[in-house]
Amino acid sequence: xxxxxxxxxxxxxxxxxxxxxxxxxxxxxxxxxxxxxxxxxxxxxxxxxxxxxxxxxxxxxxxxxxxxxxxxxxxxxxxxxxxxxxxxxxxxxxxxxxxxxxxxxxxxxxxxxxxxxxxxxxxxxxxxxxxxxxxxxxxxxxxxxxxxxxxxxxxxxxxxxxxxxxxxxxxxxxxxxxxxxxxxxxxxx
Amino acid sequence: xxxxxxxxxxxxxxxxxxxxxxxxxxxxxxxxxxxxxxxxxxxxxxxxxxxxxxxxxxxxxxxxxxxxxxxxxxxxxxxxxxxxxxxxxxxxxxxxxxxxxxxxxxxxxxxxxxxxxxxxxxxxxxxxxxxxxxxxxxxxxxxxxxxx
Numbered sequence: 001x002x003x004x005x006x007x008x009x010x011x012x013x014x015x016x017x018x019x020x021x022x023x024x025x026x027x028x029x030x031x032x033x034x035x036x037x038x039x040x041x042x043x044x045x046x047x048x049x050x051x052x053x054x055x056x057x058x059x060x061x062x063x064x065x066x067x068x069x070x071x072x073x074x075x076x077x078x079x080x081x082x083x084x085x086x087x088x089x090x091x092x093x094x095x096x097x098x099x100x101x102x103x104x105x106x107x108x109x110x111x112x113x114x115x116x117x118x119x120x121x122x123x124x125x126x127x128x129x130x131x132x133x134x135x136x137x138x139x140x141x142x143x144x145x146x147x148x149x150x151x152x153x154x155x156x157x158x159x160x161x162x163x164x165x166x167x168x169x170x171x172x173x174x175x176x177x178x179x180x181x182x183x184x185x186x187x188x189x
Numbered sequence: 190x191x192x193x194x195x196x197x198x199x200x201x202x203x204x205x206x207x208x209x210x211x212x213x214x215x216x217x218x219x220x221x222x223x224x225x226x227x228x229x230x231x232x233x234x235x236x237x238x239x240x241x242x243x244x245x246x247x248x249x250x251x252x253x254x255x256x257x258x259x260x261x262x263x264x265x266x267x268x269x270x271x272x273x274x275x276x277x278x279x280x281x282x283x284x285x286x287x288x289x290x291x292x293x294x295x296x297x298x299x300x301x302x303x304x305x306x307x308x309x310x311x312x313x314x315x316x317x318x319x320x321x322x323x324x325x326x327x328x329x330x331x332x333x334x335x336x337x
Contacts, residue, residue, distance in 0.1 A: 018272055020237050023237060027222045028222070115272050137275055140218070
């Protein structure tokens with residue numbers, strides 16, 4: 001994590017269009033001693049990361065600087081992104097895809113939250129790179145599951161970059177608390 | 190009333206809300222997030238919730254007032270209200286939202302109006318109880334502050 005040597009806290013970027021849910025997730029994350037930035041849309045999240053649009057090599061214009069966390073080496077100190085699935089405009093899934101397609105940010109773990117227990121949705125998110133899928137309302141026990149993903153981030157940055165085996169749907173050994181069992185129970189609404 | 194008695198009263202009041210199904214365990218999660226570094230967390234969340242819920246209920250009302258109801262717009266509002274209700278632990282209100290969701294899915298305007306009535310009822314009940322809860326909370330804080 002090169003330039004992050006001085007950073008002592010993990011920094012989580014939380015994305016949710018609901019004001020209440022943003023407040024809750026922020027509190028949950030802060031309780032777990034994470035630094036939190038909460039935004040209300042996928043596009044604001046991308047803006048914060050410094051991904052302006054189609055081309056991440058674009059010159060970042062001055063209107064973005066006020067929300068960008070980029071330091072002079074264009075590295076944003078975000079260690080994990082947790083996003084709601086259902087948002088107007090860009091969904092959490094769209095955001096996930098954009099992050100995973102970005103050469104700068106594809107290694108940032110992404111967690112998806114949703115109020116709806118739809119197995120096909122959950123599977124798709126996990127297959128496309130999400131580390132975890134939390135059903136709302138998110139609890140402290142869910143937030144506790146984030147730490148292994150954050151710790152992993154420290155080691156992979158200093159080792160090799162590609163981690164391509166992760167997304168093949170096989171059971172992971174390093175994350176014993178995976179939420180996979182969750183979507184076998186169909187929640188009656 | 191002394192501090193211990195007030196705290197017991199608050200605890201019993203919240204417990205009764207659980208028993209009536211007005212609140213569920215999610216509310217306990219929210220209470221657990223309040224501590225000395227965030228002493229007003231419960232009040233802040235309740236305030237945010239009530240403002241949001243009222244805004245949404247008004248919007249739903251307005252939407253249903255049109256001759257041609259925009260049901261997809263309505264869906265979006267119901268989803269928001271259901272989400273907020275779930276996040277704060279407002280169990281009965283959340284269930285009332287499911288009714289409206291169903292009527293909206295069926296494009297049943299009359300059903301929607303009825304479901305909205307139920308939502309409004311549940312919300313008013315909840316708000317009254319939340320107000321009583323916050324009153325107790327504030328009395329407790331005041332006593333605790335005075336005792337320092």
